[in-house]
Amino acid sequence: MEPNATTNENLNIYERAENYTKTSLELLKLKTVYSVADGVSSLASKIAVGVVVAxxxxxxxxxxxxxxxxxxxxxxxxxxxxxxxxxxxxxxxHKMHHRLIKTPIGNSIVSSILKEK
Structure with missing residues (x-):
């Protein structure tokens, strides 16, 4: 009876680990989709405002x-x-593009990707 209990316990741990891995991967996919959707929607709205300003x-x-x-x-x-x-x-x-354009836009993109909701 003892070896059988150990096998069931190991199987139960294996199933839990498998479920945890699947859930973690699903959560990672959902976070990625959310980040991409948020970034694309922000970009689209900024492009629309840019066209009007242009x-x-x-x-x-x-x-x-x-x-x-x-x-x-x-x-x-x-x-x-x-x-x-x-x-x-x-x-x-052209002389100041790093300080005026590149750095603020890069920081904005990184912060929008890494923000928690």
Whole structure:
């Protein structure tokens, strides 16, 4: 009777370990799906806001270019001045892109993936 009890006990431990492993894997899958879904939905909403801001900026720049050009006497002067402004802004962003863009976005992505809900 003694060997049989040990076998049943080992089998019971094996079943528990198997169930624990399956449950842990399922939990890991669900956490992964949640993290990916949260990241994709955040990205989609940020893209939508970015598109609206891009259109706003486009129309604002055209308006400013026309207004500056009118004040200077020729419309193309306004577009040249706005282009020069964006060239200077691009140079500044290129020089400081790690501090202004890469680090904050990287931190945001990591924190959204690692956050607990």
């Amino acid at each position: 259109f706003f900026t486009l129309f604002l720049n055209v308006g400013l270019s026309l207004w500056i050009g009118k004040e200077l006497g020729e419309y193309y002067f306004g577009f040249f001045i706005m282009s020069l402004f964006y060239l200077i802004a691009a140079i500044i962003l």
